[in-house]
Amino acid sequence: MTSTSRPRIAVVGGSITGPVTALLLLHAGFDDVTVYEAAPASAPLGGGLIGLEHPALDVLDRLDIPQHEFVAHDSEAIVQMTIRDRHPAETIRRTYPGRNTTWTLLHQALTRRLPAGVLHTGMKVTALAEQTGQPELWFRDGHTEAADLVVFADGRSSTGRRLLDPDRNLRYAGYVAHRGIADTTPEPGLRDFLRLQPCPGAQFNLAPVPGGCDWTFYLNCTSSEYAQRFGADPTRRVFALPRHVGPAARTHVDTHADLLLPADHAAVVHATTTRMAVPVLDITPPQRMVWPVGAGQAVLLGDALAPVRPHTARGANNGIEQAAGLAAALTQHRKYAADLTAALHGWQRRHLPAAVAAVHRGPAIGHQLGLGTQTAQ
Numbered sequence: 001m002t003s004t005s006r007p008r009i010a011v012v013g014g015s016i017t018g019p020v021t022a023l024l025l026l027h028a029g030f031d032d033v034t035v036y037e038a039a040p041a042s043a044p045l046g047g048g049l050i051g052l053e054h055p056a057l058d059v060l061d062r063l064d065i066p067q068h069e070f071v072a073h074d075s076e077a078i079v080q081m082t083i084r085d086r087h088p089a090e091t092i093r094r095t096y097p098g099r100n101t102t103w104t105l106l107h108q109a110l111t112r113r114l115p116a117g118v119l120h121t122g123m124k125v126t127a128l129a130e131q132t133g134q135p136e137l138w139f140r141d142g143h144t145e146a147a148d149l150v151v152f153a154d155g156r157s158s159t160g161r162r163l164l165d166p167d168r169n170l171r172y173a174g175y176v177a178h179r180g181i182a183d184t185t186p187e188p189g190l191r192d193f194l195r196l197q198p199c200p201g202a203q204f205n206l207a208p209v210p211g212g213c214d215w216t217f218y219l220n221c222t223s224s225e226y227a228q229r230f231g232a233d234p235t236r237r238v239f240a241l242p243r244h245v246g247p248a249a250r251t252h253v254d255t256h257a258d259l260l261l262p263a264d265h266a267a268v269v270h271a272t273t274t275r276m277a278v279p280v281l282d283i284t285p286p287q288r289m290v291w292p293v294g295a296g297q298a299v300l301l302g303d304a305l306a307p308v309r310p311h312t313a314r315g316a317n318n319g320i321e322q323a324a325g326l327a328a329a330l331t332q333h334r335k336y337a338a339d340l341t342a343a344l345h346g347w348q349r350r351h352l353p354a355a356v357a358a359v360h361r362g363p364a365i366g367h368q369l370g371l372g373t374q375t376a377q
């Protein structure tokens with residue numbers, strides 16, 4: 001990848017971090033950018049509420065994505081309630097320095113802006129090799145593609161991380177984020193993000209989304225209970241999709257809602273047909289983001305670099321901020337012949353501390369809430 005060439009950039013992962021990276025690079029004038037996404041185009045869209053802070057919102061602004069396209073309710077309020085005997089006992093109101101979106105709204109806003117031919121779905125990357133001094137991606141269907149720069153934005157169980165940084169394994173943290181999208185809300189006209197704290201070992205979050213509300217119910221759960229309820233170990237089934245949520249998992253969540261939540265919130269849980277679950281995972285903090293592959297480079301970003309606990313509300317924020325930093329470093333290289341290796345290492349030096357801090361912050365928050373059993377190393 002020299003400053004005079006037309007670098008081939010392969011982005012692995014077409015969820016949030018990958019499309020943001022591709023759009024930023026296209027806007028910066030890189031014109032050979034391809035996004036490879038393992039899921040087929042017909043895969044059902046799922047995924048709930050995501051809070052984005054101002055730096056990430058500003059990146060989306062610079063991509064000319066109007067905020068109303070992905071922010072359905074523009075409240076900045078977080079209403080935190082301590083619950084006793086299923087009734088609110090104490091309420092604290094905070095202001096969030098950002099806005100809430102949903103994975104679905106954001107993913108659609110991003111991917112509809114990718115020019116035709118950039119996003120290739122149904123393309124699962126299985127390996128990265130050095131071929132005649134350049135990185136080469138291998139796909140499940142036997143296909144190969146050469147690139148000068150490979151950007152792995154392939155999420156929690158990243159193939160890129162397994163290949164580039166194989167000693168950093170995922171560890172189950174001992175609790176589950178049960179999620180649902182309901183077509184009702186506990187109160188009409190709800191605009192704010194609600195956080196209900198009934199007792200140690202449980203937290204319930206709820207916020208309005210188009211057509212109803214999105215809730216997340218954190219409950220402790222052993223690894224074997226997870227496997228019984230969702231059909232595989234938590235480090236293997238890192239997302240339990242609606243088809244994996246059987247009657248036992250539903251009953252477990254409904255029972256806890258009846259025991260711990262105010263009646264109107266428990267009713268929303270009961271009425272929710274579409275449910276998912278996400279096991280909370282920890283990972284050894286990353287020490288690097290960039291690897292040379294022959295004369296080319298490979299980088300990890302977003303959840304591929306470091307999935308962080310949802311309470312930190314930093315996963316998507318980190319991915320978007322890292323993508324913007326990467327696009328800036330590559331632009332300096334292309335426009336002004338900045339040394340590429342130095343530019344990438346400067347990028348790493350700026351973004352690694354925030355990723356490491358979020359990895360550490362997750363277990364500290366979990367501990368305060370009585371959730372989970374393990375700590376990050």
Ligand SMILES: Cc1cc2nc3c(=O)[nH]c(=O)nc-3n(C[C@H](O)[C@H](O)[C@H](O)COP(=O)(O)OP(=O)(O)OC[C@H]3O[C@@H](n4cnc5c(N)ncnc54)[C@H](O)[C@@H]3O)c2cc1C
Pocket residue numbers: 012013014015016017018036037038039049050051052123124125126153154155156157158159177179216278301302303304310312313314315316317318319
């Ligand atoms: C309950 C909950 C609440 C959250 N709340 C927040 C919040 O408030 N704020 C926040 O910032 N973050 C939040 N997050 C985290 C946020 O959702 C993630 O950090 C974010 O979705 C990560 O995006 P990503 O694009 O890096 O990875 P992912 O969304 O995991 O996407 C990875 C993509 O890569 C694809 N892929 C995987 N392997 C391959 C392969 N081998 N080849 C090709 N493609 C592949 C996958 O199919 C997927 O589309 C929350 C998470 C949860 C579970």
